[in-house]
Amino acid sequence: MANRVVITGAGVLSALGDTPETLYAGLCAGQNGVGTLSHPDLPTDGYAGVEISGFSPQTYLGDKNFRPLDRTSHLAASAVHLALSDSGWTEDKLREQIVGLVLGTMFCSVRTIAEFDRRAITLGPSYAKPLDFANTVINAASGQTAIWHHLRGINSTISTGLSSGLQAIAYATDLIHAGRADRLVAGGVEELCFESVYGFGRAGLLAGDGKPSENAVAIPFDARRNGFVPGEAAAFLMLETLDAARARGSKILAEIKGYGTAYDPTWGRTAKTAAVIEQAMTGALRDARRTPSDIRCLSASANGSVNMDAFEAEAIARLFAQAGDLPVTSIKTALGESMGASGALQIVAMTQTMQNGTLPGIHGLTHIPENFPLTASCAENRHGDFPIALINAINYDGHCCSLVLEK
Amino acid sequence: MDRVVITGVGLITSIGEGRQTFWENLLAGRSGISEVQSFDTSAYSVHRGGEIKRFAPEKYVRNQSPGELGRSSQLAIAASYLALADAGMDPERLDPVMTGVSMGTTSGEPNQVERFNDALVAQEPERIGPEFIGRYPCHRIAGYVAGEFGLTGCNMMIPAACAAGNYAMAYAFDAIRAGRADVMLAGGADAFSRITYTGFARLFAIAPEKCQPFALNRKGMMPGEGAGILVLESLANAQNRNAPIYAEVAGYGLSCDAFHMTGGHPQGDGAARAMRQALTSSGLTPEEVDYISAHGTGTKSNDQHETVAVKKVFADAAYRTPISSIKSMIGHTMGAASAIESVVCALAISTSRIPPTINLDEPDPECDLDYVPNVAREHTVRVAMNNAYAFGGTNASLILRKFEG
Numbered sequence: 130m131a132n133r134v135v136i137t138g139a140g141v142l143s144a145l146g147d148t149p150e151t152l153y154a155g156l157c158a159g160q161n162g163v164g165t166l167s168h169p170d171l172p173t174d175g176y177a178g179v180e181i182s183g184f185s186p187q188t189y190l191g192d193k194n195f196r197p198l199d200r201t202s203h204l205a206a207s208a209v210h211l212a213l214s215d216s217g218w219t220e221d222k223l224r225e226q227i228v229g230l231v232l233g234t235m236f237c238s239v240r241t242i243a244e245f246d247r248r249a250i251t252l253g254p255s256y257a258k259p260l261d262f263a264n265t266v267i268n269a270a271s272g273q274t275a276i277w278h279h280l281r282g283i284n285s286t287i288s289t290g291l292s293s294g295l296q297a298i299a300y301a302t303d304l305i306h307a308g309r310a311d312r313l314v315a316g317g318v319e320e321l322c323f324e325s326v327y328g329f330g331r332a333g334l335l336a337g338d339g340k341p342s343e344n345a346v347a348i349p350f351d352a353r354r355n356g357f358v359p360g361e362a363a364a365f366l367m368l369e370t371l372d373a374a375r376a377r378g379s380k381i382l383a384e385i386k387g388y389g390t391a392y393d394p395t396w397g398r399t400a401k402t403a404a405v406i407e408q409a410m411t412g413a414l415r416d417a418r419r420t421p422s423d424i425r426c427l428s429a430s431a432n433g434s435v436n437m438d439a440f441e442a443e444a445i446a447r448l449f450a451q452a453g454d455l456p457v458t459s460i461k462t463a464l465g466e467s468m469g470a471s472g473a474l475q476i477v478a479m480t481q482t483m484q485n486g487t488l489p490g491i492h493g494l495t496h497i498p499e500n501f502p503l504t505a506s507c508a509e510n511r512h513g514d515f516p517i518a519l520i521n522a523i524n525y526d527g528h529c530c531s532l533v534l535e536k
Numbered sequence: 537m538d539r540v541v542i543t544g545v546g547l548i549t550s551i552g553e554g555r556q557t558f559w560e561n562l563l564a565g566r567s568g569i570s571e572v573q574s575f576d577t578s579a580y581s582v583h584r585g586g587e588i589k590r591f592a593p594e595k596y597v598r599n600q601s602p603g604e605l606g607r608s609s610q611l612a613i614a615a616s617y618l619a620l621a622d623a624g625m626d627p628e629r630l631d632p633v634m635t636g637v638s639m640g641t642t643s644g645e646p647n648q649v650e651r652f653n654d655a656l657v658a659q660e661p662e663r664i665g666p667e668f669i670g671r672y673p674c675h676r677i678a679g680y681v682a683g684e685f686g687l688t689g690c691n692m693m694i695p696a697a698c699a700a701g702n703y704a705m706a707y708a709f710d711a712i713r714a715g716r717a718d719v720m721l722a723g724g725a726d727a728f729s730r731i732t733y734t735g736f737a738r739l740f741a742i743a744p745e746k747c748q749p750f751a752l753n754r755k756g757m758m759p760g761e762g763a764g765i766l767v768l769e770s771l772a773n774a775q776n777r778n779a780p781i782y783a784e785v786a787g788y789g790l791s792c793d794a795f796h797m798t799g800g801h802p803q804g805d806g807a808a809r810a811m812r813q814a815l816t817s818s819g820l821t822p823e824e825v826d827y828i829s830a831h832g833t834g835t836k837s838n839d840q841h842e843t844v845a846v847k848k849v850f851a852d853a854a855y856r857t858p859i860s861s862i863k864s865m866i867g868h869t870m871g872a873a874s875a876i877e878s879v880v881c882a883l884a885i886s887t888s889r890i891p892p893t894i895n896l897d898e899p900d901p902e903c904d905l906d907y908v909p910n911v912a913r914e915h916t917v918r919v920a921m922n923n924a925y926a927f928g929g930t931n932a933s934l935i936l937r938k939f940e941g
Contacts, residue, residue, distance in 0.1 A: 172661050197797065229792070235673055237695070239649065242731065246653050249734045254579050262735030263797040263927060266642055267674055267695030272928020275794040281806065284792035284930045285703055288644075288693045289675045296692075300707070307710055309790075309817075324652065327661070328669035390716075392637075392691035394683045405688050408633070526670075527679045528691060 131306040136382040137374045138216025138367035139477045140208040140316075143464060144179045144360065147189075147211065152474075153481035156489035157510055161463050163358050165341060166326065173326045177341040179360030179465035180321055190277065199264045201238040202273035205318040208363035209274050212314055216367035217379060220279070229282025229310050232271040233297030233317035234469035235290050240322035241265055270318055283310050288469070290524030291430065293317050294364065295472025295532055299388040301368050311373055316365030316473035325468075326359050334525065335359065336433055347433035349459035350442060350503055352496035357432040360465025364473035382480040386517075387416030388532040396526040397437055406444035409529035410519060417533035419517065421449050424533075426456040426488050426515045428475040430523040432466040437525050439498075446502035456511050457503055462492045472522030476534060479518050483536040487512050540712045541939055543779040544623025544767035545879040546615040546723075550586045550760060550866050554618050559883050561865075562891040563912040568866045569746060569758055575730045582742040586760025586867025587728045599684050606645030606671045607727035609680040611763035611872075616681050616721050623767040624779060625719075627685055636690035636717035637678045638708040640700025640724035641871035642926075644674025646731045677725055690716050698831075698868065699924035700724050701764060701875030702932035706788040708768045718773045723765035723875035732870065733759050739798065741835055747868075748895040749832035749861035750839050750903040757833040760867030764876035782882040783936040786820065786919070789813025793929030799837055804845025806931045807923065811849045814921065814933035822850040825857055825935075826917040827884050829877040830907070831925045832861025832893065833868055838925065843903045846923075858915060860908040864894040874924035874932065881920035881936045890915050 141147065144162025145155030155162075162179040181204070186195050189207035198206065209230070218228065242265045249257040263269060268286040275284050283304060287297040294317020301315035330339040336356035337345025346353040366382075374381055389412020393405040414420060427445065431438040449455045460471075460478050467474060482488050487510050494508040516536040523529045547554060550568025551561040561568075568586050577583040593602035593610035596617050602610060620627050648671050655663035670676070675693040682691050690711050696703040701724035708722035726732075736742050736759055743756035774781060791813065793806035800807065815822060831842055847854045862880055863869075869876055884890050889912055896909040922934045 229790075235675070239672075242643075242646070243649050243653055245735070246650060246731045247657060249730070250653060250657055254734045254737060257734050257738050259735075259738040262738055265731060265735060266697040266927045267644060268697045268700075268926065268928045268930060269797070272697075272792070272797055272930060275792045275929060276797065279794050281792050281794045281809070283790040284696070284794075284928065285790065286695050288673070288695050289678075289691070290673055293675075300692075303710060303714060307714065309710070324649075325669075327664065328652075328672070331664055332666040332669040334669070390690050391633075392679070392682050392688050394632075394686045394688060396679065396683065408688060524675070526676075527682070528675060 133371035134302045134305045134368055134385045135371050135374050136366045136480060137369050137379040138212045139382060139480060140211025140215055140365045141477050142181055142204055142208045142363045143474060144181055145463060149477050149481050153478055156460060156463055156478055157487055159492040163465060168323050171323045173323050176326055176339045177345060177358045178321050178326060179358060181361055197260055198273050199238045199241045200320040201318055202270045204320060204363040205232060205270040206274045206277040208365045209278055209314050212365040212367050213278060223279045227282045228280050229284060229313045230271050230275055230280045231285045231287060231297045231301040231313055231315040233287045233293030234270060235288060235293050235319055236325055237267040237270050238264060238320060239324045243324045289528035291466065291468055291471055292522035292524050292528045292530040293469035295520060295522035295530045298366060298473060299530055299532055302385045305368060305370055312369045314365050315368055317470040318363040319361055319468040319470045321359055321361035329359055348462050348493040349429065349431035349433055349491055350438050350501055351494050352498045354433040354438060355435060357434055358465040360467040362464060362467035362470040362474050364470050364477050366476060383483055384535045386533040386535050387413055388530065389413035389416055391529045393527045402440040403443040406441055406523055406529050407448050409531040410444060410448050413519065413531040413533050419533055423517050424519045425517050427519045428479055429457055429459045430521040431459045432461040434525060437523060441521065441523060442501040449502060454504055456488050457507055458488055459491050472520065475520050479520060479534055482515050486514060488515055537713050539771040540709050540768055540785045541771050541774050542766050542782045542882045543769055543774050544619040545882060546619030546622060546765045547876060547879060548588060548591060548611045548615045549762040549876065550588050555622055562862060563889055565892050565894045565910060566865060574728050580737050582737055582744050585728060586758055588761055605680050606648055608641060608645050608725040609677045611727065612639060612677050612681050612725035613684050615763035615765040619765040619767050630685055632686055632688050634689055634718040635687050636711055636720045637681050637687060638692040638704040638720055638722040639678040640694050640696060640704035640875060641674050641677055642697045642700060642726050643729060643732055644695060645672050646729035647727055648672035650730050681721060696930050697926035697928055698870055698873055699926035699930050699932040700871035701873060701878060702922060702924045702934045705878055705934055706790060709785045712768060712770050718770050720768045721765055722768050724872040725763035726761055726870035726872050728761040743834060746895045747834040747864050749834045749864050749893050750900060750907045751896045752898040752900040754834050757835050758867035760869040762866060762869040762872045762876060764872050764879050766878055781939040783885040784939040786935040786937045787814055787818030788934045789817065791931045795929050798927055800841035800925055802841060804841050804848055806929060807845035807925060808848045810931040810933040814935045818935045820919060822853045825919050825921050827890055827920040828857055828859040829881050829922045830859050830861040831923050832863050834863060840902050843905060854905055858890050858906050858908050860891055860893045862891055874922060877922050878934060881922045884917045884920050885936060885938050888914060888916050
């Protein structure tokens with residue numbers, strides 16, 4: 130019998146707050162973190178984005194030397210600190226026992242990488258900063274966070290685009306199941322920066338022309354949607370075996386029952402995409418030994434993208450055709466598309482839903498396409514018992530991950 | 537739980553493409569180090585590296601337009617084709633659901649950031665098109681490989697820096713054991729890059745002429761590029777199709793020093809833990825290891841710390857176990873390094889030959905183990921350990937053993 134994997138703590142940094150409770154309260158209240166980016170002298174000035182304004186690592190990590198860390202690492206180390214403390218792990222305990230880290234991120238810090246290179250090409254290679262070079266590797270945030278918190282176990286970075294965070298949690302679950310680790314912190318982080326925002330804009334993935342306007346609609350599943358708003362966030366979970374959690378008398382937020390992944394080799398460009406998303410969800414149900422009718426609500430990956438939201442809706446409609454009115458939600462009206470952090474954020478929000486009995490609605494959703502498996506009530510908060518949930522995280526160019534979470 | 541075996545290997549390196557050429561050149565101690573040509577190094581104090589000079593992606597990439605892919609992705613696809621052919625698998629007939637991809641990299645497609653910056657610095661940001669976001673994020677490497685072969689199975693990208701190849705191998709091993717895949721294309725790829733070169737140059741870590749792991753006068757590492765892909769499959773799958781087996785994946789260990797971003801732990805703490813875990817999970821003792829493929833970058837500190845760590849785990853057996861570093865020949869291929877070195881371990885097992893550490897003229901008294909200096913050696917290898925260490929303090933040790941039914 131494989132080890133059961135439970136969540137014993139959560140840490141979150143988001144535009145709606147830095148605790149699972151404030152994040153959840155914000156989602157339930159229909160708050161919105163979308164703001165306007167101030168990028169003086171850059172083409173993304175005035176773009177819409179979800180930033181964690183006023184974030185300062187001192188708040189979470191104390192008065193230490195933060196210079197070697199960039200924003201992505203600050204966010205990761207701070208959110209991991211919150212997850213560890215929420216789960217009752219102290220500095221002393223981390224020196225006694227080995228804890229590992231599986232960190233999901235799409236870019237780590239493409240800002241650090243690009244700025245390092247720009248100094249070299251504008252001023253000459255000898256002006257590139259050696260300290261920054263250490264942060265140009267894509268596992269920099271997991272390395273920096275491990276150093277900060279003395280995490281000596283497995284130290285892995287997972288990068289599968291918008292599904293990185295969920296995929297990291299899924300991988301960590303497998304590692305614990307297989308007995309390769311007893312305790313892992315897992316989750317995702319992404320900072321918002323010019324390079325990624327501009328790249329998304331040039332690829333035509335942002336709502337409208339990237340700037341806030343009436344013509345930019347990033348409401349998941351809404352018929353008017355025309356792209357996403359990029360966001361930043363960090364969300365991490367403490368994962369342990371059920372036995373270990375019980376032995377130390379820890380609280381248990383939820384259990385990870387199983388997951389499924391699939392890849393769309395047509396990169397979200399063909400009708401095959403929906404079938405691949407369904408393959409991931411079916412895999413998750415099989416892994417968790419559940420049927421579609423067991424699932425009581427679904428946290429969708431949908432972020433306002435024209436094609437991907439439609440493909441996900443089609444896959445949900447097919448798989449849950451017999452399941453009646455399945456409550457479907459998305460956190461991305463409020464939080465935007467926080468890339469590598471999204472899936473982990475969705476899990477944190479869902480653990481709150483399971484404890485409090487309210488599933489936040491898809492705020493702003495007013496125009497539901499006819500063939501989507503959604504009812505008008507999806508726009509509203511729903512109250513009830515949500516003991517089993519499916520979480521989706523789907524990248525626009527192929528990676529799909531789906532995970533079953535239980536109370 | 538199913539056993540996992542290696543049935544095919546594919547390589548694109550500075551000393552040749554494909555198993556046979558690579559292995560012959562490696563055993564002959566040939567160097568792939570040359571003057572850097574992909575960018576202007578006149579403002580640098582060093583000018584050499586392990587570039588692949590004559591790589592033609594169009595020779596390999598069939599189902600996608602090679603020019604639309606980043607170089608790391610091109611290298612990974614080419615090595616994947618070679619690995620599949622080596623395994624006797626028809627790339628057109630792979631099971632799309634039960635064949636997965638697990639890739640490691642250090643920097644993904646850094647050349648795409650360089651292009652982005654060239655346009656930006658020239659004040660022509662409009663030159664940056666959809667291709668930046670289409671090609672740059674590192675998951676595209678695993679994605680393009682899956683796209684080339686139409687694979688919908690598990691697809692993983694692990695950018696665990698210079699230990700990434702081993703991390704990707706470990707993931708593939710577990711995915712097959714857990715029944716998530718029957719076959720995995722596992723390995724790593726990294727392209728030569730101005731960013732990487734600049735970084736190591738600023739750390740004063742690049743050797744001026746040659747890479748000399750474990751030598752007294754070693755002057756640093758040598759940035760390189762390449763791809764190494766292995767076909768991992770469940771034993772049942774391999775036996776069903778009567779595939780020849782190079783080696784079996786026995787186990788692995790992963791750890792973190794949690795000590796320093798760019799330097800190893802002086803007492804080899806994390807490295808030793810990774811090796812011990814790898815041995816424990818394989819059910820093996822240090823005495824049973826016949827060959828160690830070293831991380832062996834050629835920097836003063838790495839080679840010394842690594843020697844300390846090996847002694848810590850192997851005690852007296854450390855002096856009886858041949859260790860070599862192929863980075864002496866192809867330089868440090870970053871995220872591809874430990875994947876290529878996994879191939880080396882598999883071939884050492886299947887051919888009973890160990891590639892040398894070249895340029896090892898004068899031994900360093902602090903590095904006093906058997907590094908197979910300068911000349912390849914005939915040696916029966918039943919068990920091989922592949923060590924990899926990375927920025928972030930990340931360590932990974934993988935153990936392969938001779939397949940015995």
